[in-house]
Amino acid sequence: MNIAGYDYTLKSAPSQEDGGMDDLGRLHLGKQIIIVDTDTHTQQQETIVVHEIFEALNFHYELKLPHNQISILETGWYQVLKSLGMDTSLLTKELRDGV
Numbered sequence: 001m002n003i004a005g006y007d008y009t010l011k012s013a014p015s016q017e018d019g020g021m022d023d024l025g026r027l028h029l030g031k032q033i034i035i036v037d038t039d040t041h042t043q044q045q046e047t048i049v050v051h052e053i054f055e056a057l058n059f060h061y062e063l064k065l066p067h068n069q070i071s072i073l074e075t076g077w078y079q080v081l082k083s084l085g086m087d088t089s090l091l092t093k094e095l096r097d098g099v
């Protein structure tokens with residue numbers, strides 16, 4: 001997916017530890033990779049991707065948002081997508097397609 005003009009790749013990897021959202025999902029800004037712990041519910045994987053998209057926007061546009069505010073945007077935005085009946089499985093399609 002393209003975020004702020006940068007092509008990002010989704011990759012699957014086990015989480016580092018049992019912790020918060022930034023342990024289940026990680027962002028490698030230099031390599032432009034979003035890493036998702038796929039040993040999680042599909043809805044978790046989708047919100048991880050949303051979270052890391054906001055983290056990438058935060059970096060590229062220098063918004064200086066703290067992680068907890070990004071978590072609020074993540075949950076709020078994901079709920080809106082769901083309420084509109086949007087196909088949120090597209091967020092993690094690349095993981096299943098094995099690009």
Ligand SMILES: [Zn+2]
Pocket residue numbers: 021022051055067070071
């Ligand atoms: Zn975060």
